[in-house]
Amino acid sequence: MVMDFSQIRRNDHLPARIASQIGREISDGRIAAGEKLPTEHILAKTFGVSRSVVREAIAQLRNEGLVETRQGVGAFATDIERRHSIRIEQGNLADRRSFQSLFQLRLPLEIEAAGLAAVNHTAEDLSKLDEALEQMTGEEKWTEKGILADLAFHRQIAASTHNEYFLLFLGFIAERIHLAINTARETAVLTEIVEVTIAEHVAIRDALASRDPIRAREAMRHHLDGAASRLGLQLRIF
Amino acid sequence: MVMDFSQIRRNDHLPARIASQIGREISDGRIAAGEKLPTEHILAKTFGVSRSVVREAIAQLRNEGLVETRQGVGAFATDIERRHSIRIEQGNLADRRSFQSLFQLRLPLEIEAAGLAAVNHTAEDLSKLDEALEQMTGEEKWTEKGILADLAFHRQIAASTHNEYFLLFLGFIAERIHLAINTARETAVLTEIVEVTIAEHVAIRDALASRDPIRAREAMRHHLDGAASRLGLQLRIF
DNA sequence: TGTTGTACGGTTGTCTGATAACCTTATATG
DNA sequence: CATATAAGGTTATCAGACAACCGTACAACA
Numbered sequence: 001m002v003m004d005f006s007q008i009r010r011n012d013h014l015p016a017r018i019a020s021q022i023g024r025e026i027s028d029g030r031i032a033a034g035e036k037l038p039t040e041h042i043l044a045k046t047f048g049v050s051r052s053v054v055r056e057a058i059a060q061l062r063n064e065g066l067v068e069t070r071q072g073v074g075a076f077a078t079d080i081e082r083r084h085s086i087r088i089e090q091g092n093l094a095d096r097r098s099f100q101s102l103f104q105l106r107l108p109l110e111i112e113a114a115g116l117a118a119v120n121h122t123a124e125d126l127s128k129l130d131e132a133l134e135q136m137t138g139e140e141k142w143t144e145k146g147i148l149a150d151l152a153f154h155r156q157i158a159a160s161t162h163n164e165y166f167l168l169f170l171g172f173i174a175e176r177i178h179l180a181i182n183t184a185r186e187t188a189v190l191t192e193i194v195e196v197t198i199a200e201h202v203a204i205r206d207a208l209a210s211r212d213p214i215r216a217r218e219a220m221r222h223h224l225d226g227a228a229s230r231l232g233l234q235l236r237i238f
Numbered sequence: 239m240v241m242d243f244s245q246i247r248r249n250d251h252l253p254a255r256i257a258s259q260i261g262r263e264i265s266d267g268r269i270a271a272g273e274k275l276p277t278e279h280i281l282a283k284t285f286g287v288s289r290s291v292v293r294e295a296i297a298q299l300r301n302e303g304l305v306e307t308r309q310g311v312g313a314f315a316t317d318i319e320r321r322h323s324i325r326i327e328q329g330n331l332a333d334r335r336s337f338q339s340l341f342q343l344r345l346p347l348e349i350e351a352a353g354l355a356a357v358n359h360t361a362e363d364l365s366k367l368d369e370a371l372e373q374m375t376g377e378e379k380w381t382e383k384g385i386l387a388d389l390a391f392h393r394q395i396a397a398s399t400h401n402e403y404f405l406l407f408l409g410f411i412a413e414r415i416h417l418a419i420n421t422a423r424e425t426a427v428l429t430e431i432v433e434v435t436i437a438e439h440v441a442i443r444d445a446l447a448s449r450d451p452i453r454a455r456e457a458m459r460h461h462l463d464g465a466a467s468r469l470g471l472q473l474r475i476f
Numbered sequence: 477t478g479t480t481g482t483a484c485g486g487t488t489g490t491c492t493g494a495t496a497a498c499c500t501t502a503t504a505t506g
Numbered sequence: 507c508a509t510a511t512a513a514g515g516t517t518a519t520c521a522g523a524c525a526a527c528c529g530t531a532c533a534a535c536a
Contacts, residue, residue, distance in 0.1 A: 013489090014489080014490080015297070015489095039515085039516065039517085040516080040517070041516085049490080049491090050490060050491045050492070051491085051492085052290070052489090052490060052491065052492090053489090053490065053491090055294070055517090055518090056293070056294065056297050059253070059294050059297055059298065060297065060298075060301055063298050063301045063302070064301070069516095069517070069518095070498085070499080070516090070517080071497065071498050071499075071516075071517045071518060072497070072498035072499035072500080072515080072516050072517060072518090073498080073499055073500080073515095073516065073517075074499095074515095074516060074517075075516095075517085085302075085323050085324065085325035085326075086323065086324050086325070086406060086407065086410045087323035087324070088323075088403075088406075098402070101401045101402055101403050101404075102403050104354070104401055104403075104404075105347075105401065105403040105404055105407060107350070108346040108347060108349065108350035109343075109346060109347065111346065112345070112346035116342070163339045163342055163343065164336070164339055165326075165339050165340050165342075165343040166339075166342075166343055168324060168326075169324065169343060169407070172324045251518090252518080252519080253518095277486085277487060277488085278487080278488070279487085287519080287520085288519060288520045288521070289520085289521085289522095290518090290519065290520070290521090291518090291519065291520085293488085293489090296488095307487095307488070307489095308487090308488080308527090308528080309487075309488045309489060309526065309527050309528075310486080310487050310488060310489090310526070310527035310528035310529080311486090311487065311488075311527080311528055311529080312486090312487060312488075312528095313487095313488085
């Protein structure tokens with residue numbers, strides 16, 4: 001028998017907690033953009049921790065782009081425009097609405113990527129694409145390996161655009177989505193429709209090979225449309 | 239006379255440099271996923287810095303999701319899927335090719351956003367859009383304020399999709415692009431074509447108001463097409 | 477045999493104090 | 507008036523120590 005103890009509230013990471021506290025002060029506007037934060041000494045005293053912890057907290061905020069520090073002057077809250085990173089907490093994708101929103105964002109990017117890849121791909125790209133396809137075809141069922149192959153397939157398409165940002169953003173989004181699917185996995189739904197999915201992937205691959213962007217876009221659109229409905233999503237696809 | 243000193247490679251932020259160096263080791267696979275990093279002591283010795291600096295560097299990597307640390311055990315490289323943030327170094331957008339790539343990524347997102355906004359926007363959204371438009375129209379020249387209004391306009395469209403991720407991603411990308419334009423600003427080019435730009439914005443606004451997604455997409459496509467050519471970009475727009 | 481208690485070494489987390497590098501401001505200097 | 511210098515404050519970095527925690531090995535015990 002397994003006891004179901006509730007997780008104790010672990011003292012996890014003092015700097016992170018302080019960082020989020022200061023971060024909230026900024027996000028909520030209690031510290032205006034451009035305003036100077038208290039000195040590290042003062043912060044350390046007010047939070048009752050050492051300066052090291054405060055420094056690490058500020059470093060975290062700086063990484064997220066919420067503050068800028070100038071040596072010998074101080075730390076300043078930055079305005080939103082200067083932020084240079086974007087993040088998604090995995091927990092956010094738990095609810096269906098948020099998940100659907102991310103999928104909706106993915107749509108135009110994948111479609112555009114397919115069109116660009118059709119034009120820009122090299123012979124090497126195509127062979128890598130075929131590799132990923134083979135991984136998927138070989139599997140009888142939609143196992144973990146098949147899912148990874150699917151990820152690799154889409155990733156290779158993004159790479160075939162030869163646009164670094166498509167690879168960066170699409171890779172990020174696709175991984176988020178696949179992860180969300182995995183955590184709330186109802187694999188049963190997926191096993192039966194492997195052939196359909198593979199057929200769609202092959203269609204995309206062939207369209208790409210023909211270097212016809214319109215056809216590639218259509219194939220990708222059709223694939224995502226199918227994938228969405230298989231996931232029970234209701235998306236607007238133009 | 240303004241001297242054009244080449245940017246001195248400032249020693250700025252030792253931890254960041256070390257973090258990127260370690261980060262590259264991971265990204266390039268020289269440190270496999272799940273593998274343990276050297277201890278802080280060893281890293282400090284090998285880099286010739288104090289442990290504080292190493293700690294800050296690792297904290298940064300932890301923030302970006304590239305490593306996980308466990309007290310009493312060590313720091314471990316995480317596999318790609320766990321990463322939960324995406325970032326763009328501003329310096330990367332200096333060269334034209336990279337800038338163009340980001341603009342190319344923006345295209346399908348803006349167009350899709352326009353279509354979604356046409357369907358999903360509320361009356362309040364529309365009035366905010368008009369506000370931003372007024373800010374642009376009021377200005378004689380394409381001043382800083384006009385640029386901000388342009389940003390606000392596009393941001394409001396993203397918001398009008400009522401899809402949090404469109405707002406997050408598009409806001410991020412648009413700000414990056416505008417910032418890059420500002421730093422390498424050739425304002426002279428922009429001042430003369432204000433009327434054209436405003437007219438395009440009005441067209442988008444009206445298409446949105448008519449709740450016709452096709453028309454809204456077309457208007458946005460046309461606007462971005464114009465903007466790209468005004469910036470001297472050669473983009474493929476389907 | 478198998479389980480539990482305990483000691484030990486190693487690693488990260490936090491603290492403390494000091495020094496260097498840097499900025500701002502005020503003051504002196506010519 | 508312009509420039510140089512000094513002073514004080516702040517962040518950046520360093521060094522060393524202790525605390526908290528983990529994994530393992532080994533002894534003790536049933």
